[in-house]
Amino acid sequence: MEFPEEFRYTEEHEWVSLEGEIATIGITDFAQDQLGDVVFVELPAVGAMVVAGKPFGVVESVKAVSDVYAPISGEVVEINEELPDTPELINTSPYEDAWMIKIRPTQASDIDDLMDADAYREFVEEAG
């Protein structure tokens, strides 16, 4: 199972990657593996505000509905338009093709409070 070194992670199994002023958010390899076949994705609209720790989207497998939580707060500047039509990308490419939203963080330094790859790997191993 992969956990890119440069990303930060939440206990709800989202990842966030900060490049310049924009943070990209998705769900982790562990999350997609736990969900199984993802068949539906719901994303917020561009311009919406997401709040750290609050749901911003939904991912559904055949069996279950799961909320996706914002790792940090900010304004949605772009959504992955391909995802609603090809939700299976979450299973095949959770860190690249299946990024979910890009936000302009309210406070980019909030990302420092999240787990780094080593901490998240340890968290997942304890959970699994």
Place this chain on the structure above:
Amino acid sequence: MLQKTPLNAVHRALGARMVEFGGWDMPVQYRGVIDEHLAVRGAAGLFDVSHMGEIDVRGPGALAYLQELTINDVSRLVDGQVQYNAMCYPHGGTVDDITLYRFSPEHYFLCVNASNTDKDFAWMEQVLADGDFPGVKVHNVSVDYAQLALQGPAAAAILAPLCSQPLNSIGYYHFAEGLVAGTPALISRTGYTGEDGFELYFEPAAAESVWAALMEAGAGDGLAPIGLGARDTLRLEKKFALYGHELSESISPLEAGLGWITRLEKPSFVGREALLRQKSGGIPRRLIGLSMSEPGIPRADYPVFCNGEEVGVVTSGTMSPSLRLGIALALVRGNTAPAVGTPLEIGIRGRRVKAVVAKTPFVTK
């Protein structure tokens, strides 16, 4: 403490994801629900359904007892035949849906839902005690049986070389006793997928060897192990009821569309008066199939709207792996079900998403 089937270690060795289901530690998926679902529709799948309960009924009064206990007409069964049936409470709610096997006029066998086994057995003892059925003995024999379901268009070809009985002599909803991979078994041409297939009952000690023999025999035909996830999507595409969803203590068989097994012409059975009242006074709710006309997946307990008015609730819903579309069963108010094609809306996370009343079964051959 969760109960384990005799194949628990086999599932874990196969890398299955295990979940709690009705007090049992069961595989929900191996490779993935969609792959497994399509394997059963296109080739064959092997399910461990050892969690199901088995109850044995014997004695000179067995037929009279079962006629009182159940809603279908047990007198229509011949030796070696299986019947889909149900037990009701006096108020018409459902105790459980069951399959009923006749070995002889004085020996029957019930397969019941795993999580209902203890409740069913207690209910059966009560009905026995309340009536006059001399010589009838009821035994919960669930621990004496492992059960495998081999389902799919290739099922017969896979089972035939391992089976002492000629399978073409076992018709749909019939059974025989014979050997499967050398183990004495009840071989029943039944299932919960809508495909041709078999349910095999035999001693738990042989579970691993029978499973292995079947998996080996089916390797060339694409036989795959199937978890509860695909079991649910397979039955849903065929509009088969699942107790706790389409049937319950508060849902009658008439509401669930099981009028075809509700033999009100029988002179007496538990629940008959209540069901007769429903039938003559108007059945309160109807089970319908629906499919989404906009993106979205209907799920159990989501509200159903027709002409802007809330008319009912989804009982089971999923993304149909065969149709790649959100489908559901729903209980809606009214004695007559809305016609196929009637526009509906499903309340999904506070939004109303368009759907239509669908023809069922959703998937036909």
